[in-house]
Amino acid sequence: MDKVLGQLPQMAADKKTENKKFFAKLKKKPPKNLDYIMQELHEAEFERTDCLTCANCCKTTGPLFTNADIERIAKHLRLKPQQFIDTYLRIDEENDYVLQEVPCAFLGPDNYCSIYEVRPKACREFPHTDRKKFQQISHLTLKNVAICPAAFNIVEEMKKRIPV
Numbered sequence: 822m823d824k825v826l827g828q829l830p831q832m833a834a835d836k837k838t839e840n841k842k843f844f845a846k847l848k849k850k851p852p853k854n855l856d857y858i859m860q861e862l863h864e865a866e867f868e869r870t871d872c873l874t875c876a877n878c879c880k881t882t883g884p885l886f887t888n889a890d891i892e893r894i895a896k897h898l899r900l901k902p903q904q905f906i907d908t909y910l911r912i913d914e915e916n917d918y919v920l921q922e923v924p925c926a927f928l929g930p931d932n933y934c935s936i937y938e939v940r941p942k943a944c945r946e947f948p949h950t951d952r953k954k955f956q957q958i959s960h961l962t963l964k965n966v967a968i969c970p971a972a973f974n975i976v977e978e979m980k981k982r983i984p985v
């Protein structure tokens with residue numbers, strides 16, 4: 822996996838123009854069964870991909886934290902929400918709460934998440950490839966293919982499977 826992760830930014834850069842064109846066309850005329858196709862591609866990819874050998878999302882980006890995330894995780898850690906914020910979070914340019922630093926403080930050396938049961942919604946949903954109306958988050962996906970090998974593979978499969 823380390824080799825794949827080392828090559829991924831360049832592989833994503835090589836595909837950037839092609840991917841941009843694909844998503845621009847997909848947005849104009851998404852197939853009626855796009856949600857169904859994405860569900861299939863997502864499930865097939867995550868049967869092959871073991872996130873515990875990767876954790877690149879936790880190591881390099883980290884999620885944004887909603888107020889509900891903050892309250893839930895703080896309660897789990899027996900902290901007050903403000904204590905949790907002061908210890909782990911900062912506000913980014915878009916006014917969202919994000920991690921003070923990456924790799925995420927909750928990621929263990931074995932790639933397990935120490936707050937897995939209560940982890941942020943954005944962690945549960947990353948890389949969002951089974952999201953309904955997937956064409957609407959193409960700007961995010963174009964970034965995620967450089968971070969997440971599963972997202973990269975899913976986009977490659979989409980281009981084979983969906984004529985645009």
Ligand code: SF4
Nearest residue numbers: 872875876877878969
């Ligand atoms: S979601 Fe993607 S980046 Fe995160 S651990 Fe799984 S394969 Fe790696």
Ligand code: SF4
Nearest residue numbers: 879925927928934944
């Ligand atoms: S909270 Fe857990 S799943 Fe989310 S970035 Fe941190 S270690 Fe990864």
